[in-house]
Amino acid sequence: MEKLIITAALTGAEVTREQQPNLPITPDEIADAAFECAKAGASIVHVHGRYDDGTPTQDKEVYRQIINKVRERCDVIVQVSTGGAVGMTAQERLAPVTLKPEMATLSMGSVNFGNDVFMNHPDDMDIFATTMKDLGVKIEYEVFDTGMITTVNRWLKKGLITAPLHVDFVLGIPGAMAGTPEALMYMRSQLPAEASWTVAGIGAAQLPLATMAIILGGHVRVGFEDNVYYRKGELATSNAQLVERVVRISREHDRAVATPDEARKILGMPA
């Protein structure tokens, strides 16, 4: 089986220090967490910008600092968020992509997101996809519900997006698709041929869905953006602790973990 790509979603836009005291917020903290996760076995870090007071931001300068500081520490693939936080404009959200990061996310539709609505107008999605393609940024398609994987297939057929595709199933957001084994199996059955996939299980779904992905030949995303606990009632001590657990499970299944360069190769990215 192909080596396992582990993505560490370090910070997100919604989690607070009150919920997770070890949440990395500043560019230095995010870069330190990225280094620790890379050392533990992550080959991609998914990053969100925050101002020092914790407010989410898509400020290009904040992302520039994050990318540079991660680069100073290690060779992990930096994937910037274009989801940002609920309520941001599409233009705001796209700003970090102009830094030409190695990779960026692209949400494939609108969805209820807890008590909010995460808006992704098709026209904006089109602009995001075109901009990333023009700038040579590898896209990770974020799929929160069934209609979004249908859209990935439709866009591929129309030639709006091109292979090789890498899809992230984000399962367990209240308002979107459930974080269950059945949901993952359905999503996987709808993937375009040859596409690679990863799964980000939210909350308690993180560990079971990660385990499934290891067995099924998919890839795994863990981290505080999606889940702040190690187990029920016990907060994780760091993002790296969550990565280390996935590495252990994968090795027990005789599935080796990809280095950043191996991940680039698997995803069809330049070395």
Ligand code: KMH
């Ligand atoms: N913060 C969510 C509303 C992404 O990073 O691309 C969207 C999100 C997706 O986190």
Ligand code: ZN
């Ligand atoms: Zn995100």
